[in-house]
Amino acid sequence: MDWAESCSAPSELCTEKLAASAREHLERAQRDVGGTLWPRRAHGVDSALAHIHAAHVLVLRMVSLEDLHGMLPDLLMLIEENLPSEDRRRLSVERIFRTSEGGRLTQSQRQTVIDAVREAYRAQQREIVRERSFSQLVWCWAVGLLCVAVTIAIVTAIDRTLLPICFGPTPNVRSAALVVQPPLRPIVVCPLGEGRFAENGNLDQSFEAAASWGDYVVVEAVGFLAAAVTAAATLHQLRGSPTASNVPLALACLKLPAGALTAVLGLLLMRGDFVPGLTSLDSSAQIIGWAVIFGAAQHLFTKVVDARGREVMEPGPQPAVTPEAPPAKQKPLYGRT
Structure with missing residues (x-):
């Protein structure tokens, strides 16, 4: 968080508000872990994990596009681990990873990556809570x-x-x-x-x-x-x-x-x-x-x-469910119907 705040471009993004919000999430995570008693310890850990993920998403908004491009392989591994192969957000990030050249992304591509990372974190939290x-x-x-x-x-x-x-x-x-x-x-x-x-x-x-x-x-x-x-x-x-x-x-x-x-x-x-x-x-x-x-x-x-x-x-990303095609109309066996 300190590195992202020092390396961000204030003229391009509103880093002060993003940094304040991210530090607030981290403080809440620390309070959830340290202030939750044993019977509800698991709920405190889940809440802290959600706040840490939210802070990481805010960090991705703060860093420059060049730094985000350097993080892209690690983020893509996170997305592929938690999202099914048919997910549109995962496919979009994979396309961005293949086509990005010059070490720089666009703002729209940044938002696509952030949306995919956020959904991957949500899927990861659901699996942890289920287990x-x-x-x-x-x-x-x-x-x-x-x-x-x-x-x-x-x-x-x-x-x-x-x-x-x-x-x-x-x-x-x-x-x-x-x-x-x-x-x-x-x-x-x-x-x-x-x-x-x-x-x-x-x-x-x-x-x-x-x-x-x-x-x-x-x-x-x-x-x-x-x-x-x-x-x-x-x-x-x-x-x-x-x-x-x-x-x-x-x-x-x-x-x-x-x-x-x-x-x-x-x-x-x-x-x-x-x-x-x-x-x-x-x-x-x-x-x-x-x-x-x-x-x-x-x-x-x-x-x-x-x-x-x-x-x-062994949950793994579940494949997306595609709607079944309607059954084809059968021809009558004898004459007209």
Whole structure:
């Protein structure tokens, strides 16, 4: 800004007003960055970025036409990065860059370049805001799912008989258990222990007797670890420009509580005879093994969010949408219409 103010031509442009306005934008940007507290920090950064871009546009109005011609390659890269190839402003600047000779532009060409730069900055700000909004949404969902998982673990630890995550014998074995001696009763297995089948044949009472306060905690922890492994394995697929929003980290953190919940929900579905042939597990190791599988299977539910994250991180200039041509009139097949 100091350089532009010292090198401008006062006789050609009203540099004093432009310089005052540009310095005001810079002061506002400094206040937005330094005076915004943490909950609204992102909004302050967005506002500061808009003021910095406005100050840069004013600098382009202040510099001489020769200096603007020297800046043209850098400005053209900014325009090509943020505007689609079919944009008229981008095409005009590319034409100016090819046809400008002698190192000097006209005032009308200056205005064309400034308009294109302003629109490129607007497109850049929209992409940054979109990426930050997506990252904040993913973080909110990750925190919400984590709270749900912690709540389930606490409630089931306090009341272990609320919904035991245990498995017992098949219905045929249950009926046969009533006619055998007590030492030969089938076993009911849970993630952290096991117990004998109830003498009266009540499966719910058998589950409540064998359940432990840490069953859900262990299952969620195993699902959490399985989701962490799958998240680490899928991070290499997320490619994009590095930004302050850190979308890959938000997506990885979303998988962790999702894995804990899918492990619990998958075992509950098996306990409710939802999966034919997998309603009776024989040991605690099998329960933990299926918790690992269901925890890793969270990728089936979060892959849609991953795809959206890749799209957000690799936006690129979107091509202009051209109106479709009206359909041609078809000739009647038989005679007149």
